[in-house]
Amino acid sequence: MSLSRRKFLGWIGAAGMTAAAGRKASAATTHHFEGYPESMAVLHDTTFCIGCRRCEGACNTVNELPAPEVPFTDLNVLEKQRRTTSKAYTVVNQKPGNASGPLFVKNQCNHCLEPACASACFVNAFTKTKEGAVVYDASVCVGCRYCMIACPFEIPTYEYDSAFSPRIMKCTMCHPRVLEGKLPGCVESCPTEALIFGKRDDLLNIARQRITRRPNNYVDHIYGEREMGGTSWLYLSGMPFETIGMRMDLGVTPAPELTAGALGAVPMVVGIWPVLLTGIYAMSKRKEKIAAEEKAQALATALADADAQATAKMDAAMEKAKQEKATAIEKAVKEALEAEAKARAEIEAEAEAAAAAPPQEAPDEDDKDD
Amino acid sequence: MSEDTATMGKPTLSPFNIVAGVILLVGGILTILRFTQGLDAVTNLSDYNPWGIWIGFDLLVGVALAAGGFVTSAAVYLFGMKHYHAAVRPAILTGFLGYALVVLALHYDVGRPWRLPYPFIMQRGTTSLLFEVAACVALYLTVLFIEFSPAALEWLGLKRARSIVLKLTILLTIFGVVLSTLHQSSLGALFLIAPSKLHPLWYTPYLPVYFFVTAVIAGLSMVIFESTLSHRFFSHKMDAAHLAEKDTVPLGFGKAAAFVLAGYFIIKVIGISAGNTWHYLATGYGAWYLVEVLGFVALPAFLYAVGVRDKNITLIRWTAAWTVLGIVVNRFNICLVAFNWHLPASERYFPHWMEIGISVFIVTLGIVIYRFIVTRMPVLYEHPDYDAH
Ligand code: SF4
Ligand code: SF4
Numbered sequence: 001m002s003l004s005r006r007k008f009l010g011w012i013g014a015a016g017m018t019a020a021a022g023r024k025a026s027a028a029t030t031h032h033f034e035g036y037p038e039s040m041a042v043l044h045d046t047t048f049c050i051g052c053r054r055c056e057g058a059c060n061t062v063n064e065l066p067a068p069e070v071p072f073t074d075l076n077v078l079e080k081q082r083r084t085t086s087k088a089y090t091v092v093n094q095k096p097g098n099a100s101g102p103l104f105v106k107n108q109c110n111h112c113l114e115p116a117c118a119s120a121c122f123v124n125a126f127t128k129t130k131e132g133a134v135v136y137d138a139s140v141c142v143g144c145r146y147c148m149i150a151c152p153f154e155i156p157t158y159e160y161d162s163a164f165s166p167r168i169m170k171c172t173m174c175h176p177r178v179l180e181g182k183l184p185g186c187v188e189s190c191p192t193e194a195l196i197f198g199k200r201d202d203l204l205n206i207a208r209q210r211i212t213r214r215p216n217n218y219v220d221h222i223y224g225e226r227e228m229g230g231t232s233w234l235y236l237s238g239m240p241f242e243t244i245g246m247r248m249d250l251g252v253t254p255a256p257e258l259t260a261g262a263l264g265a266v267p268m269v270v271g272i273w274p275v276l277l278t279g280i281y282a283m284s285k286r287k288e289k290i291a292a293e294e295k296a297q298a299l300a301t302a303l304a305d306a307d308a309q310a311t312a313k314m315d316a317a318m319e320k321a322k323q324e325k326a327t328a329i330e331k332a333v334k335e336a337l338e339a340e341a342k343a344r345a346e347i348e349a350e351a352e353a354a355a356a357a358p359p360q361e362a363p364d365e366d367d368k369d370d
Numbered sequence: 371m372s373e374d375t376a377t378m379g380k381p382t383l384s385p386f387n388i389v390a391g392v393i394l395l396v397g398g399i400l401t402i403l404r405f406t407q408g409l410d411a412v413t414n415l416s417d418y419n420p421w422g423i424w425i426g427f428d429l430l431v432g433v434a435l436a437a438g439g440f441v442t443s444a445a446v447y448l449f450g451m452k453h454y455h456a457a458v459r460p461a462i463l464t465g466f467l468g469y470a471l472v473v474l475a476l477h478y479d480v481g482r483p484w485r486l487p488y489p490f491i492m493q494r495g496t497t498s499l500l501f502e503v504a505a506c507v508a509l510y511l512t513v514l515f516i517e518f519s520p521a522a523l524e525w526l527g528l529k530r531a532r533s534i535v536l537k538l539t540i541l542l543t544i545f546g547v548v549l550s551t552l553h554q555s556s557l558g559a560l561f562l563i564a565p566s567k568l569h570p571l572w573y574t575p576y577l578p579v580y581f582f583v584t585a586v587i588a589g590l591s592m593v594i595f596e597s598t599l600s601h602r603f604f605s606h607k608m609d610a611a612h613l614a615e616k617d618t619v620p621l622g623f624g625k626a627a628a629f630v631l632a633g634y635f636i637i638k639v640i641g642i643s644a645g646n647t648w649h650y651l652a653t654g655y656g657a658w659y660l661v662e663v664l665g666f667v668a669l670p671a672f673l674y675a676v677g678v679r680d681k682n683i684t685l686i687r688w689t690a691a692w693t694v695l696g697i698v699v700n701r702f703n704i705c706l707v708a709f710n711w712h713l714p715a716s717e718r719y720f721p722h723w724m725e726i727g728i729s730v731f732i733v734t735l736g737i738v739i740y741r742f743i744v745t746r747m748p749v750l751y752e753h754p755d756y757d758a759h
Contacts, residue, residue, distance in 0.1 A: 083417065083418070084417070085417060086417070116563055116564075118497075119497045119498065119563065120498050120499075120500065120563055121495050121498055121500075122489045122495040122498040122500040122501035122504055123488050123489050123492060123493045123494075123495050124493040124494070124495040125493075125495075140485075140488055140492050140493055141481070141482070141485075142480050142481070142482055142483075142485045142486060142488055142489070143480045143481020143482045143485070144479075144480050144481075144500060145415075145420035145421065145480075145481070146420075146498065146500045146560070148417065148420035149420055149421060149560075149561075149563070149564055149567070150563045150564060152564070152566045152567075154417075154418065156417075157417040158409075158415075158417065158420060158481065159481075160408060160409045160410040160413070160415055160416075161408050161409075161410040162408050162481075163405065163406055163407055163408035164408075164482075165482070166408065166409070166481035166482065247566060249566065250566050251565075255563055256497060258562050258563050258565065259497075259499055259559060259562050259563050261562075261575065262499060262555070262556065262559035262562055262578050263497070263499065263502070263559075265555075265578070266502060266552060269548060269551050269552055270548060270552070273544075273547060273548045273551060274544050274548060277444070277448050277543075277544045277547055277548075278544065280448050280449060281447070281448045281450075281540060281544075284448065284449055284450025285450070287450060288450060
C-alpha cells in the first residue's frame with residue numbers, strides 16, 4: 001500500500017466519510033497502540049536458522065497436533081514452499097539465499113499488536129492477551145473464515161474436513177505454557193539462537209544491537225517492529241525481506257484503522273437517512289396534497305362555473321317561460337277577447353237579422369204588450 | 371411454459387417441473403453430503419481461499435440483486451412515484467426470497483451454521499464489518515417479511531392484521547432503506563481490511579460507496595428483468611394495473627438506471643485517479659478491469675439512455691439483463707478474481723462442481739417458491755376485497 005493511499009485512507013476516515021464518527025475517525029488518526037507494556041515476543045533471527053525443523057516437531061508435540069505425513073527429521077520438504085495448515089501451526093521454508101548457501105525462515109502467526117483477525121471476527125473469538133499472544137476461542141467461532149480473509153500474513157487455517165466441529169487453527173504462541181512460566185515449544189527446541197523469547201522492548205533492543213554490531217550481516221530493518229502496526233514476532237534477515245518471502249508492501253497501518261472509516265459511517269447513516277427520507281416523504285406527500293388541493297379547487301371552480309351556467313340557463317329559461325307565459329296570457333286574452341268579440345258580433349248579427357226580417361209575430365207581441 | 375403455469379399447483383410432468391425436480395433432488399443429495407462430510411467434501415475452499423462462490427455469488431450477488439425491494443418501495447412510498455405501485459409487491463417478494471436464500475446459503479458456507487445467532491447472543495464483535503452485515507441482514511429480512519405479509523394476510527383473509535401492517539408502511543420503508551444502505555455498503559467494506567490481497571484496481575476506500583451504488587443499479591435492473599419474466603410467464607395472473615405497467619416500469623426504471631450507471635462510471639474514474647492506479651490498466655488485470663467498467667457500466671448506461679429515448683422496451687430489457695450480469699462480474703472480480711491476485715496460479719481458487727450445484731439448487735428453490743406464491747397470493751394483482759395501499 002503506497003503512502004499516498006494510506007494518507008488518502010486516513011483522510012477519508014477523518015474527513016470524507018463521516019463527521020459524526022469523530023470519535024472513531026480521530027481515533028484512527030491520532031491513536032497509536034504500542035502494545036501492552038511488558039508484553040512478550042519472539043525474535044526470529046533468520047541468519048542463525050539452520051532449517052533443522054525441530055521447532056516444527058516441538059510445535060506438533062506441545063499442541064498435540066496430528067502426526068505429520070513425513071517425519072520432522074526429513075529435510076527434503078524444506079525445498080517445497082509450504083504454508084501453515086490446520087495440522088501445522090508453523091513451517092520452515094528454504095529460500096535461495098546467496099553464495100554462502102540457502103536461507104531458512106520460520107513462518108507462524110505473528111501475534112500482531114492490533115490483529116486483523118481479531119478486528120474482523122464478528123464474535124470476538126480472538127483476544128490479544130497482555131502477555132503478547134493472540135489467542136482463539138473455538139467455543140464461540142461460527143466458522144465464517146473472515147479472519148482468514150483479513151490476516152495479511154495468511155496465517156489462520158481451517159479444519160475443512162470436519163463436519164461438526166471445524167476450528168480455526170493457528171499458533172497460540174504457546175500461551176498456556178507461557179502462563180506456566182515455560183518457553184514456547186519452538187523457542188525451547190531451537191538449537192541455535194534463531195529464536196529467542198523475551199519482552200518485546202528488550203528484543204527490539206537486542207535486534208537493533210545485532211544490526212549495529214554486524215551491519216554487513218543484516219539488512220537495516222526489524223520486520224514486525226512496525227508492519228501492520230507492529231507484531232509480537234520480530235524478524236532479522238541478511239537478505240532483503242522480499243527475497244525470503246516476507247511482504248514489504250503491507251504498510252504500517254494497523255488493520256482496525258482500515259475499516260474505521262466505514263464503521264464510523266454507520267452512526268452517520270443511521271442518523272441522517274431517516275431524517276432525509278422523512279423529509280423527502282413529507283415533500284412528496286405535500287406535493288401530493290397540493291396537487292390534491294389544486295384538483296379540489298379546480299373542481300370547485302368547475303362546479304361553481306357549472307352552477308353559474310346552470311343558473312343563467314335557468315334564468316333564461318324562466319325568462320323565456322315568463323315571456324311565453326305572458327305571450328300565452330296575451331294570446332289567451334286576445335283569444336278570449338276575440339272570442340267575445342266574435343260572440344258579440346254573432347249576437348248582434350242575430351239581433352239585426354231578427355230586426356230586419358219579417359216583423360210578424362214578435363214585434364206584434366211586443367207592441368201588444370206596449 | 372405459459373401453458374403449464376396455467377395448471378400450476380397440480381404436479382405435472384412439464385419441462386419446468388422435470389428440470390426443477392432433478393435440480394432439487396441433486397441439491398438434496400449435495401446438502402446431505404455437505405452437512406455430514408464437511409466443507410472439504412463438496413468445495414475447493416482452502417486456507418488461501420477461505421471464501422468461494424457461496425460468498426461471491428450467493429451472498430454478494432444475492433444481496434445486490436435483492437435490492438429491488440428497497441429501491442422500489444422507496445421510490446413509490448417515499449419519493450411518491452405512485453404510478454409504479456403495482457411493481458412494489460413483486461419486488462418486495464423477490465427481495466424477501468432473495469435474502470431468505472442468502473441466509474440459507476450462509477448455512478452451507480459457515481463451518482458451524484447452528485451458531486449463526488452467536489454474534490448476537492454470545493459475543494458481539496462490533497469492530498467487525500461482518501457483524502454489521504449480519505445484524506442488518508437479519509433485521510432487514512424481518513422488515514421484508516413484514517412488508518410482504520399483507521399479501522399473505524389477504525390470501526389468508528386476515529383483514530385486521532393486514533390493516534395494522536399497512537399502517538407501518540412508511541416506517542418500514544424508511545427502516546428498510548437505512549438497513550439496506552448499511553449492509554449493501556458494508557459488504558464492500560468487508561474487503562477494506564485486506565489491501566494486501568485485493569488488486570489495487572479494485573481495492574479503494576470507495577468500496578462501500580461502490581457497493582451501495584451498484585446495489586441500486588442492480589435493484590433497478592432486477593425489477594425490469596423480473597417484470598419481463600413475470601409478464602412472460604405469469605401474465606394470466608396479472609390484473610389491469612400490472613399489465614399496464616409492462617412498458618411504464620422499464621421506461622421509468624431504465625431512465626433511473628441510466629443516470630445511476632453514469633454516476634457510477636464517474637466515481638469509478640475518480641477512484642482510479644484518487645488511488646493513482648492508472649498504470650495497472652496496461653496489465654492483464656487492467657484489461658479485465660476495463661471490460662468491467664466499459665462493458666458492464668459505460669455500455670449499459672448508454673444503452674439504457676438510448677432505449678428510454680427511443681421508447682425501445684426490448685432494448686431496455688436486454689440492457690437490464692446485461693447489467694445484472696455486470697453485477698455478477700463485479701462481485702466475482704472483487705471476491706474471487708482480483709482477490710489473492712498475488713498468489714501463484716496453483717494456489718488460486720476455482721469452484722468445485724458441487725459448489726456450483728448447491729448454488730444452482732438454491733436459485734432453483736427460489737424460483738419454485740416464487741412461482742408457488744405468485745400463483746396463489748395477490749402479488750401480481752390487487753386482491754378484489756382490498757384497495758391499493
Ligand atoms: S498474524 Fe494473522 S492470525 Fe496472527 S495475529 Fe496477526 S492477523 Fe491474527
Ligand atoms: S472463522 Fe471464527 S474466528 Fe474466524 S472470524 Fe469467523 S467466527 Fe471469528
